[in-house]
Structure formats: structure tokens, C-alpha cells
Amino acid sequence: MIGYYVHHVGAGHLHRATALADVLDVPVTGLSSLPRPAGWRGPWVQLPRDDHDPSPTGVDAQGRLHWVPEHDAGLRGRMARLSAWIGETAPALLVSDVSVEVTLLARLHGVPVLGVVLPGDRGDDAHRLGLDVCDALVGLWPEGTPDLASGLTDAQQARLHRVGALSRFPVAAPRPRRAGSRRVTVLAGRGGAFDPAVLVAAQQQTPGWTWTLLGGDTWVDDPWRAVLDADVVVTHAGQNALAEVAAARRPAVVLPQQRPHDEQATTAAVLASGGWPVVVEPTAPADGWAERLERAAGLEGSAWSGWCDGHAAERFAAVVRSLLPARPRAVSA
Structure with missing residues (x-):
């Protein structure tokens, strides 16, 4: 069993999780404050939202984290539910897409983490901390192009796998332009x-x-x-x-x-x-x-x-498999 943390802003995190789960041969539990999507085959853990307070305080812990509002019941319930799930299932891996705080929580429970790296400047203290503790990193852009993520350390770059753009739809065959406007x-x-x-x-x-x-x-x-x-x-x-x-x-x-x-x-x-x-x-x-x-x-x-050759999900899955414990070989009689 592995977990996939799905950030609730935008649709890309969920689409990536679904595409990965569809090609993996291990069960994947979705972890998100988003509702369970239609067609999701594995378990889904619905997490409380942590952004309802109109006047949150201490949200970045003096710049070391991104979102940890003080005395927030939603955050407390969210992290407690994740901890309970880890305790109940002992996952082999957690994919963080994306949250520094969830990454750290999983690693503090002894769970290896595969971090998804988004484009942009990721050299702030919070990103650096979260990416430092990941066992491997995945960037969803093609090998050979300029890196879309800046601010990564040499050690983080060494653990970064560039798998290409991941579409939930197959690559289309060439076709002539349709008639009309x-x-x-x-x-x-x-x-x-x-x-x-x-x-x-x-x-x-x-x-x-x-x-x-x-x-x-x-x-x-x-x-x-x-x-x-x-x-x-x-x-x-x-x-x-x-x-x-x-x-x-x-x-x-x-x-x-x-x-x-x-x-x-x-x-x-x-x-x-x-x-x-x-x-x-x-x-x-x-x-x-x-x-x-x-x-x-x-x-x-x-x-x-x-940019997108239609095989990013498989390359993503290969990185996941490389981090899983080796399965014991069957012993012949």
C-alpha cells in the first residue's frame, strides 16, 4: 500500500494521482480534502480543510513552513487523520503532491516520501526543508529541457527524475483540419x-x-x-x-x-x-x-x-517502484 497526498487547489494534482494509480500494480490510497473522484479504484481518505479561518495566525512558522495556522481545528484534525491512517496501514511510501507539511509528517512517522516538484522558484526555506527529506523527487517536464524548478540544491537535483508532461489522455494521432470555421x-x-x-x-x-x-x-x-x-x-x-x-x-x-x-x-x-x-x-x-x-x-x-510522449505515468510509476521494498520471492516446494 502507498499513499498519494492530493493538494486541493487546482485539478492537476488529482489528475496526476489518478494517472499514476491506473498504471501501478500496488494499491494506492488517495489522501485529500477533495471528494473521492469517480473511478478511483483504491481507498480514499477525506481530510478536513485547514483554510476556513478568515484571520489565521502563524501560518508559516517563522518562514520554515508554508501553511500551519495556529490553533486551527481543521489543521489539527487533518494531521491527526493522516497520522491515524499511517498507524493503521503502515504504508510503504507516500507521494506528496504537494505539501511540505504532509511530507514532514510522513517522514517523522518513518515513511519514505516521493516528492513532486512544481515549476518555479523552490529555493525558500520551507521548500528546501521538505525536498531535503524526500527519498526521491519527480519533475513533470521532459529530460533535456531547462529545469522548470529553480533553487534546488545539488543533492536535490541528484534525486530529481524528470518524467515528462503527464496527460490523463492518450497522445492523439495526427489528423487533417476539420471543415468549417x-x-x-x-x-x-x-x-x-x-x-x-x-x-x-x-x-x-x-x-x-x-x-x-x-x-x-x-x-x-x-x-x-x-x-x-x-x-x-x-x-x-x-x-x-x-x-x-x-x-x-x-x-x-x-x-x-x-x-x-x-x-x-x-x-x-x-x-x-x-x-x-x-x-x-x-x-x-x-x-x-x-x-x-x-x-x-x-x-x-x-x-x-x-514535451509529452504519452509515457510519463509509466516513468513516474517506475520511480515509485524503485522506492518500494523488494517483494519476497516465492519459495518452491
Whole structure:
């Protein structure tokens, strides 16, 4: 048995957990304050939320941690439930995606930890502490590209496995463009990442394009068909969204959003410098959309193959297996 801690912000952590669980041959328990997802095959431990206090205090423990609000009943119940689960099941490994605090809790119980490293500057004291105690680290970007995580020590770099972008959908086969007006699919994320006024202006400037908006109030769990049907995808620079655009082999306009530790800005900068089939804008522009979509549509989507080859989940699983205790061999009679 292993555990997979799923952070509740965004959808990428959950999608990665599901993809990994589907290819592993060991039981995986999901640990999250998110509800159990449809189709999850193993156990699921629902954790209390620890972010309901409107005026939390002492949240970073003098800069050594990220989120440990003082006297918070949700945090207390959350950590107690995780400790109880560890005591009940004695897991062979915990995958932390991502929480410094959960990483430390597991390691203090003697459980080895595989840490997922996100893009951006991860050199702050809290990240350094959490990554230092992990037995191995996984980065969801391809080997050979500039590292998306900065601030790692030499020892952390030595334990980092770059497995490539992980899409929950299979890599799409090349296909000709569909007849009719050209299509734009906008991946705005759960929070609705883009200014609605900018999207309205973009549509007004591109009368020959049909726009489909996914995200915010029009969130869908399965955007795959809309991504496949698009001639161009307009997306934020979150790892999950980019992985699925890459798996669909669609060219994209990438508009990074402000995130802690410059997560999306870092990813967008690497994409802009590497010959990927993207047009990167540092902010969502209000004009120039006709030319921008034309430029993106002229890029070859197959160039995404180096970013997402469809085998990241298997490489992730191989790292997990390398950390598990060896199974005893059967003794023949």
C-alpha cells in the first residue's frame, strides 16, 4: 500500500494521482480534502480543510513552513487523520503532491516520501526543508529541457527524475483540419483564469473563428474533445492544461497567470525559448488577436512530442517502484 497526498487547489494534482494509480500494480490510497473522484479504484481518505479561518495566525512558522495556522481545528484534525491512517496501514511510501507539511509528517512517522516538484522558484526555506527529506523527487517536464524548478540544491537535483508532461489522455494521432470555421478552445482553469472583457474583445476581433470557453462557470471535467477539435488552444501555463494540449498535439497561445513562486511564468519562459508550438504572451493582451491566432495556427502541433510522449505515468510509476521494498520471492516446494 502507498499513499498519494492530493493538494486541493487546482485539478492537476488529482489528475496526476489518478494517472499514476491506473498504471501501478500496488494499491494506492488517495489522501485529500477533495471528494473521492469517480473511478478511483483504491481507498480514499477525506481530510478536513485547514483554510476556513478568515484571520489565521502563524501560518508559516517563522518562514520554515508554508501553511500551519495556529490553533486551527481543521489543521489539527487533518494531521491527526493522516497520522491515524499511517498507524493503521503502515504504508510503504507516500507521494506528496504537494505539501511540505504532509511530507514532514510522513517522514517523522518513518515513511519514505516521493516528492513532486512544481515549476518555479523552490529555493525558500520551507521548500528546501521538505525536498531535503524526500527519498526521491519527480519533475513533470521532459529530460533535456531547462529545469522548470529553480533553487534546488545539488543533492536535490541528484534525486530529481524528470518524467515528462503527464496527460490523463492518450497522445492523439495526427489528423487533417476539420471543415468549417476555425475553432479556438480556451482553457481557463477552475478559477476562470482570464479577464472576461479580454475574451470578449478577442472574439470580436476574430469573426472567422468559433470560440469555446472551458473554465470558471463553464468548467468541465473532460475537455478532451474540445481540445482535439481546436485549431488553436488558448491556455494558462498550468502543468495539467499544457500536458493535455501537448497530448492533443494542438498549437497554443499561452497566457501565464500569477501564481506563488512564479510557477506559471517560469513554465511559459521555458516554452517561449524552446521551439515549442506556442505563442507566449506575458499577460493577456486586449488586441492583436487575429494575427496572434494566425501565427499560432501556422505552428506544427507535432512538435509537442518532446514535451509529452504519452509515457510519463509509466516513468513516474517506475520511480515509485524503485522506492518500494523488494517483494519476497516465492519459495518452491
